[in-house]
Amino acid sequence: MGMPTMPSSGVAFVPRVTEGATALGRKDFTSDQDVRWCPGCGDYAILAAMQGFLPELGLRRENIVFISGIGCSSRFPYYLDTYGLHSIHGRAPTFATGLATAREDLSVWVVTGDGDSLSIGGNHLIHALRRNVNIKILLFNNEIYGLTKGQYSPTSRTGTVTKSSPLGSLDTPFTPVSVALGAEATFVARTMDSDRKHLTEVLHAAARHRGAALVEIYQNCPIFNDGAFDVLKDREQAAARILWLKDGQEVSAGDQVAVRADDGSIQVVPRATASPTRIVTHSVDTEHPSSAFALSRLTSDGTLAHVPMGVFRQISRPTYDDSVRGQVAAAVDGGGGTATDADLAALLAGRDTWTVGG
Amino acid sequence: MSKPVQQLERVVIRFAGDSGDGMQLTGDRFTSDAAFHGNDLSTLPDFPAEIRAPQGTIHGVSSFQLHIADHDVLTPGDAPDVLVAMNPAALKSNLGDLPRGATVIVDTDEFNRRNLAKVGYAVSPLDDGTLESYHVHALPLTSITVQALAEHDLSRKDKERAKNMFALGLLSWLYTRPISTTERFIVAKFARKPDLLAANIAALRAGFNYGETTEDFAHTYAVLAAPMPTGTYRNITGNVALSYGLVAAAHRAGLRLVLGTYPITPASDILHVLSGLKRFGVTTLQAEDEIAGVGIAIGASFGGALGVTTTSGPGLALKAEAIGLAVSLELPLVVVNVQRGGPSTGLPTKTEQADLLQALFGRNGESPVAVVAPQSPTDCFDAAIEACRIATAYRTPVILLSDGYLANGSEPWNVPGVADLPDLTVTFTTEPNGIGDDGKPAFHPYARDPQTLARPWAIPGTPGLEHRIGGIEKADITGNISYDPDNHERMTALRAEKIARIADTIPELAIDDPDGDARVLMIGWGSTYGPIRQAARTARLTGHHVAVAHLRHLNPFPRNTAEVLRRYERVIMPEMNLGQCAMLLRAAYLVDVQSYTAVRGLPFKGSELADIIRTAVEGLGAVT
Ligand SMILES: Cc1ncc(C[n+]2csc(CCOP(=O)(O)OP(=O)(O)O)c2C)c(N)n1
Ligand code: SF4
Ligand SMILES: [Mg+2]
Numbered sequence: 011m012g013m014p015t016m017p018s019s020g021v022a023f024v025p026r027v028t029e030g031a032t033a034l035g036r037k038d039f040t041s042d043q044d045v046r047w048c049p050g051c052g053d054y055a056i057l058a059a060m061q062g063f064l065p066e067l068g069l070r071r072e073n074i075v076f077i078s079g080i081g082c083s084s085r086f087p088y089y090l091d092t093y094g095l096h097s098i099h100g101r102a103p104t105f106a107t108g109l110a111t112a113r114e115d116l117s118v119w120v121v122t123g124d125g126d127s128l129s130i131g132g133n134h135l136i137h138a139l140r141r142n143v144n145i146k147i148l149l150f151n152n153e154i155y156g157l158t159k160g161q162y163s164p165t166s167r168t169g170t171v172t173k174s175s176p177l178g179s180l181d182t183p184f185t186p187v188s189v190a191l192g193a194e195a196t197f198v199a200r201t202m203d204s205d206r207k208h209l210t211e212v213l214h215a216a217a218r219h220r221g222a223a224l225v226e227i228y229q230n231c232p233i234f235n236d237g238a239f240d241v242l243k244d245r246e247q248a249a250a251r252i253l254w255l256k257d258g259q260e261v262s263a264g265d266q267v268a269v270r271a272d273d274g275s276i277q278v279v280p281r282a283t284a285s286p287t288r289i290v291t292h293s294v295d296t297e298h299p300s301s302a303f304a305l306s307r308l309t310s311d312g313t314l315a316h317v318p319m320g321v322f323r324q325i326s327r328p329t330y331d332d333s334v335r336g337q338v339a340a341a342v343d344g345g346g347g348t349a350t351d352a353d354l355a356a357l358l359a360g361r362d363t364w365t366v367g368g
Numbered sequence: 369m370s371k372p373v374q375q376l377e378r379v380v381i382r383f384a385g386d387s388g389d390g391m392q393l394t395g396d397r398f399t400s401d402a403a404f405h406g407n408d409l410s411t412l413p414d415f416p417a418e419i420r421a422p423q424g425t426i427h428g429v430s431s432f433q434l435h436i437a438d439h440d441v442l443t444p445g446d447a448p449d450v451l452v453a454m455n456p457a458a459l460k461s462n463l464g465d466l467p468r469g470a471t472v473i474v475d476t477d478e479f480n481r482r483n484l485a486k487v488g489y490a491v492s493p494l495d496d497g498t499l500e501s502y503h504v505h506a507l508p509l510t511s512i513t514v515q516a517l518a519e520h521d522l523s524r525k526d527k528e529r530a531k532n533m534f535a536l537g538l539l540s541w542l543y544t545r546p547i548s549t550t551e552r553f554i555v556a557k558f559a560r561k562p563d564l565l566a567a568n569i570a571a572l573r574a575g576f577n578y579g580e581t582t583e584d585f586a587h588t589y590a591v592l593a594a595p596m597p598t599g600t601y602r603n604i605t606g607n608v609a610l611s612y613g614l615v616a617a618a619h620r621a622g623l624r625l626v627l628g629t630y631p632i633t634p635a636s637d638i639l640h641v642l643s644g645l646k647r648f649g650v651t652t653l654q655a656e657d658e659i660a661g662v663g664i665a666i667g668a669s670f671g672g673a674l675g676v677t678t679t680s681g682p683g684l685a686l687k688a689e690a691i692g693l694a695v696s697l698e699l700p701l702v703v704v705n706v707q708r709g710g711p712s713t714g715l716p717t718k719t720e721q722a723d724l725l726q727a728l729f730g731r732n733g734e735s736p737v738a739v740v741a742p743q744s745p746t747d748c749f750d751a752a753i754e755a756c757r758i759a760t761a762y763r764t765p766v767i768l769l770s771d772g773y774l775a776n777g778s779e780p781w782n783v784p785g786v787a788d789l790p791d792l793t794v795t796f797t798t799e800p801n802g803i804g805d806d807g808k809p810a811f812h813p814y815a816r817d818p819q820t821l822a823r824p825w826a827i828p829g830t831p832g833l834e835h836r837i838g839g840i841e842k843a844d845i846t847g848n849i850s851y852d853p854d855n856h857e858r859m860t861a862l863r864a865e866k867i868a869r870i871a872d873t874i875p876e877l878a879i880d881d882p883d884g885d886a887r888v889l890m891i892g893w894g895s896t897y898g899p900i901r902q903a904a905r906t907a908r909l910t911g912h913h914v915a916v917a918h919l920r921h922l923n924p925f926p927r928n929t930a931e932v933l934r935r936y937e938r939v940i941m942p943e944m945n946l947g948q949c950a951m952l953l954r955a956a957y958l959v960d961v962q963s964y965t966a967v968r969g970l971p972f973k974g975s976e977l978a979d980i981i982r983t984a985v986e987g988l989g990a991v992t
């Protein structure tokens with residue numbers, strides 16, 4: 011028996027809105043619930059982008075599921091008129107894994123915060139990524155615990171002063187993209203709440219990817235960590251700081267360019283001083299993660315001086331859920347199709363039976 | 369000429385040796401032969417948590433006890449009539465359980481100075497009169513085995529390893545069992561290793577023939593087949609029966625079974641069995657931890673599968689928050705907890721019933737779940753089906769409380785016909801079930817079935833029924849987020865009432881009181897069933913009238929529980945904990961239930977409970 015050919019798209023088995031039927035619009039994806047985020051919260055922009063993006067995806071609404079953990083960001087599913095599950099703190103990837111494995115005909119999205127995914131849920135995040143379950147994980151990174159009123163989070167920059175760190179936080183933060191790459195993720199990207207166009211592009215790329223996708227979304231929390239990403243929103247500063255990742259193109263920002271250093275790291279230097287052979291050309295599908303990882307380290311100092319945005323890595327690897335279904339399907343086929351009463355009777359009896367009376 | 373045969377009604381045999389001596393396998397094989405022979409039986413494997421503790425030490429002793437009889441058997445037996453001790457450690461750690469007059473078969477080859485010293489014997493117990501009151505057969509089992517395999521081209525070590533088969537052959541001869549079923553087993557097991565296959569069969573036969581020729585044994589024993597109801601039988605352990613129950617339930621419900629789990633003793637075998645049953649559409653996911661295991665199961669249930677998670681005590685603790693979520697989501701979920709000794713890591717390979725209160729109350733908030741407990745290894749099959757029935761019919765988590773004794777113990781099973789199993793057909797909701805604010809048909813995820821109070825199960829992929837559920841309190845009917853005080857009160861009551869109504873569909877508590885005038889009731893739950901019934905049988909022989917009853921539903925209790933408890937002057941509840949169920953019964957019914965408890969990691973002995981019954985009966989005043 012040959013290996014089944016690997017489906018190429020993340021939504022390969024998800025029914026689409028039939029041709030000729032009225033296309034769905036933003037309103038079809040807007041639930042009747044009042045949105046309860048603080049005014050000015052970055053989550054609004056992400057929600058708006060999502061409500062615009064979902065109709066473009068062309069899938070049947072009932073086959074889309076949003077699963078979240080706990081946090082401000084995790085309220086997201088309530089505001090979309092799809093199927094949704096608002097679960098418990100940190101565990102959303104586990105529910106999504108069970109659902110995505112049981113049902114190949116669903117497009118399963120996870121919405122999580124930096125605390126939800128990287129503190130309490132760190133274990134589930136890395137395992138979902140390494141297994142490559144066909145789920146899309148949107149990590150809303152506001153570098154703070156929003157819902158519990160502003161304690162520092164595992165992505166807060168060292169020294170962050172909050173209610174629980176009056177003298178400044180002491181922890182070394184995670185860079186979510188680095189964590190994901192270290193966890194064998196097959197798709198890793200970064201985007202930002204305020205950049206609707208880029209956010210939508212990244213969502214499309216994630217949806218198309220067959221496998222686990224981690225999308226870090228920089229998200230402003232105006233109440234507890236206002237302006238954390240302001241330098242990336244100011245047009246002039248952004249031009250100098252953001253390195254737009256485009257497959258096959260040089261990684262650059264303004265007159266600066268990324269170069270490979272002797273120690274294996276990637277550094278950003280004025281183009282004039284860059285040795286042409288060392289300039290980094292981005293390649294999303296390079297099997298080896300070291301280049302993507304080196305790019306992810308550019309933000310690790312917390313200064314946002316150089317911030318790569320876009321898809322860091324997208325490689326193809328069998329998904330866990332496809333493989334699990336494949337084993338079950340092969341066993342069912344090998345047994346002659348769906349198990350019958352007689353098959354079950356044979357299982358129950360086993361091989362060593364004896365009869366009494368009769 | 370064959371030696372004379374002596375008839376026995378029953379015998380309890382214990383094989384004991386080092387963890388590496390293959391005692392579990394030997395016990396298993398003797399069990400299969402006995403089952404095949406038609407005896408009723410019950411087994412008690414007892415092994416250390418360490419895989420291979422240092423050789424020859426007390427920590428490394430592994431044993432397997434089985435009770436075979438020509439009548440129906442309720443327990444693995446209080447004390448062995450025969451002990452096979454493969455080394456001094458096995459003798460030392462089991463001697464205390466032996467009644468005077470018992471038979472002891474030892475491998476003298478292992479009673480060397482080094483092994484004796486390891487367990488603190490200054491002089492060999494074979495020589496100093498320690499075993500005076502026993503029938504001792506001191507045989508050089510290892511060297512005879514090696515001799516018997518002289519012609520086989522194997523290392524001495526491999527030859528020595530076959531001594532368990534020699535011992536099995538000898539015991540088979542002693543109890544007049546044919547060895548053909550074990551031969552077939554060896555052929556299958558060593559199909560790819562022809563030299564080991566030949567050696568094991570030769571050792572088995574040599575053991576059998578040794579009995580016939582040696583003068584050490586004057587006669588053999590026969591335990592006749594037990595009368596049993598008509599049917600096709602097999603021998604089965606609790607964990608296998610439980611696994612099959614889950615598969616059968618999913619089959620009868622027309623649902624895909626999805627198991628999310630993390631390995632833990634003594635529950636792992638359920639994962640092992642189910643992972644081999646993909647042919648039945650079973651999906652097993654070995655998760656990163658227990659929380660992920662239950663999360664996977666809940667996610668699968670949300671998608672319309674039968675979500676199951678399996679664990680033991682420490683794992684149940686980790687799953688608590690997610691089970692609470694399932695209570696709030698009102699989705700089907702079966703949580704199997706194979707209890708072991710606690711707290712913390714406790715006694716991983718020993719049995720206990722101390723997770724009852726954890727099952728009932730070990731979550732935040734008012735978080736009622738149904739709890740079901742099997743009473744015997746074979747009952748694990750039916751109890752698993754019952755747990756799935758409740759979970760799917762009432763859209764609720766159900767905790768199935770097995771334990772280490774049931775999990776590893778085995779007994780003959782009258783294999784049920786598939787058509788006789790309960791029909792668990794599930795219907796998903798596919799149409800709106802209400803009217804929205806706009807006057808149009810709408811789907812209300814928390815509208816309820818008037819009878820069961822179950823909410824609709826509408827799965828993703830169903831057009832028009834898109835909805836969001838979560839762990840935040842939901843408004844009655846619509847399921848929207850609600851912090852309204854009255855609503856929370858109502859939802860809390862509804863969740864409790866839904867579980868309480870399960871009592872409408874469970875049998876009443878049955879009483880066994882053949883004399884009809886008992887004034888003492890002994891009541892149990894879970895795996896104490898066998899010892900309690902055995903105790904009642906024993907006590908009645910001496911004229912002590914006692915009634916017995918057994919709870920298989922721990923939440924809710926059967927409707928007539930109060931009435932039953934109040935009918936007796938004394939109510940005694942033996943439990944392998946410090947009185948958890950007794951406390952529940954006292955609290956629920958204001959009856960002075962007296963607790964009798966033990967937490968030794970082993971099941972109660974029938975004789976021990978019979979004494980409790982006798983004392984209770986004798987302590988009653990005359991009827992006035
Ligand atoms: C088991 C558990 N522990 C703690 C909490 C409290 N809690 C809720 S949300 C949260 C942190 C949320 O931070 P993040 O994931 O970054 O989400 P945000 O609110 O910033 O979007 C915490 C600690 C909880 N709900 N459950
Ligand atoms: S606390 Fe911050 S993250 Fe939460 S809703 Fe308000 S602004 Fe948004
Ligand atoms: Mg946050």
